[in-house]
Amino acid sequence: MPTKIEKDEYTGKETTGHEWDGIKELDTPLPRWWLNVWFVCIAFAAVYAVLYPSIPLGTTYWKGILGWSSSQAVAKSVAQMNARHAAFMKRIGELPIMQVAADPKLKEVALEAGRIAFAENCQPCHGPAGVGREGYPPLDTNFWLWGGTLPDIQRIIEYGIRSGDPKAHQSQMPAFGHDGILKPAQVTTVAHYVATLFGIEKPGPTTAAGYKLFQDNCAACHGPKGQGNQSVGAPPLASRVHLYGDTLAAIEYQINTPRGGVMPAWHTRLDAGTINSLAIYVHALGGGE
Ligand code: HEC
Ligand code: HEC
Structure with missing residues (x-):
């Protein structure tokens, strides 16, 4: 049924011609600004849908012409972080240990890397944070069997003690009783x-x-x-x-019967950066000289 355009007698505006029980609807258009925002949103959504992954297509999906994916973005930032970390660890391994310890930024990285590597490799024998236990010397006090300077500690981590490595500390207490040296x-x-x-x-x-x-x-x-x-x-x-x-x-x-405790050599298992980091971490536990 064609609607008749008429003017509302109070406001003077046109009505839409719709009427319910004598109540008529004014023809009030949406505000221009609102419509503009709406069109911009539609345009944005259309462009976005073309550029980025957006539309499901059966078992796959529209990947977008930029080829962006959130998992790749995460992998990229992880790779960037690892590359930065690897560069630090490389420097920590290349520089003389005293120089690493004297550089506040390198030392900070070394302390953190050392803490993690210690928990993974050393804690089973030396206890958490190097508190030590019977047969395994504490590393957090100034009780040092072999010396507590950074180079002393670094050498021990590299080559070990009675580890079989040619550069390891070797000395052995004689078995005075067992071998009959003393009655x-x-x-x-x-x-x-x-x-x-x-x-x-x-x-x-x-x-x-x-x-x-x-x-x-x-x-x-x-x-x-x-x-x-x-x-x-x-x-x-x-x-x-x-x-x-x-x-x-x-x-x-x-x-x-002396025990002749064995400390393994680590240079075959850990890289130089990790070994230097461990030495700096152990030295900082409380007993470093
Ligand atoms: C299998 C057990 C074992 C593991 C694992 C181990 N150690 Fe040891 N470590 C020993 C023993 C035993 C000694 C003492 C040997 C001795 O009697 O001289 C020792 C001695 C040391 C010393 C010399 C302490 C001193 O008083 O002079 C340092 C430093 C040290 N360990 C650091 C480490 C670090 C760092 C790690 C991890 C990379 C590690 N150890 C892993 C058994 C172990
Ligand atoms: C060749 C050097 C050497 C001689 C000689 C020697 N010791 Fe030792 N002694 C050591 C070493 C090295 C250790 C620690 C290493 C191990 O056995 O794990 C040790 C450890 C000890 C310990 C354990 C210390 C502790 O902290 O628990 C005692 C006790 C000890 N010796 C007593 C003696 C007595 C007593 C004699 C003489 C009868 C003697 N030693 C002769 C090298 C020696």
Whole structure:
């Protein structure tokens, strides 16, 4: 039915000709600005749909003429981050370790890389953050069997201790009891003497004989006062911190059958950047010299 255009008598505007129960609808067009925004949105959507992945097509989809995909974008930024990290690690591995430690930016990266590599490779033996346990020296105190400077630590991580690597630290305490170098009574006597050195026993009737045995058999490595010697990895004995426990039984056990703890070499498994990072991390744990 054709509608008749008429003017509304109050506003003077045209009506659409629609009428419900005497109520008529004014012909008020959408505001121009609103329409413009709407057209821009439609145009934007059309251009977007052509450029970017947008329309499902059965089992595949329209990939857009730019070929962009969110998973590729993530992969790209990860690759960029890895490349930056690799460049840092390469420099950390190439520079002398003292130079790495002196560069605040490189040191920061090394500390973080070292922390992660330590948790993965070293924690099973040395404990979380290097607290140590029986047979595995703490790395967070100034109790150093072999020395606590950065180059000392770096060398040990590279080549290990009694690891079989030709450049590893090798020294071995003789099995005085087991190999019959000392008689059982002499082992006991010298063990009691060692116990007086760090104060779990008071000097007694055998102390003088123990002192003599100690000077003859042990002082060459452990020092005349049992102060230890880092050039042969002989722990200080006149100290409460002990690798194998501070009881008389532990001392006797070691004199009979020394353990000769093994620390693996890592230069065959870890790159130079990671090894230097580990050394810097260990050095910063609390005992670094
Ligand atoms: C299989 C066990 C084991 C693992 C794994 C291990 N260590 Fe050791 N580490 C030892 C033992 C045992 C010693 C002590 C050897 C000795 O008696 O001299 C040692 C000694 C050391 C020392 C010398 C400490 C001192 O007092 O002079 C450093 C430094 C060290 N380890 C660092 C590391 C780092 C860093 C890692 C990881 C890359 C690591 N270790 C992994 C067993 C291990
Ligand atoms: C050739 C050098 C050497 C000689 C000689 C030697 N030691 Fe040792 N001693 C070591 C080394 C190296 C260690 C630690 C390595 C290991 O066995 O794991 C050690 C460890 C010890 C320990 C354990 C320390 C701890 O922290 O738990 C005791 C105790 C000890 N020696 C006592 C003696 C006594 C006593 C003698 C003499 C009868 C002696 N040693 C002679 C090299 C020596």
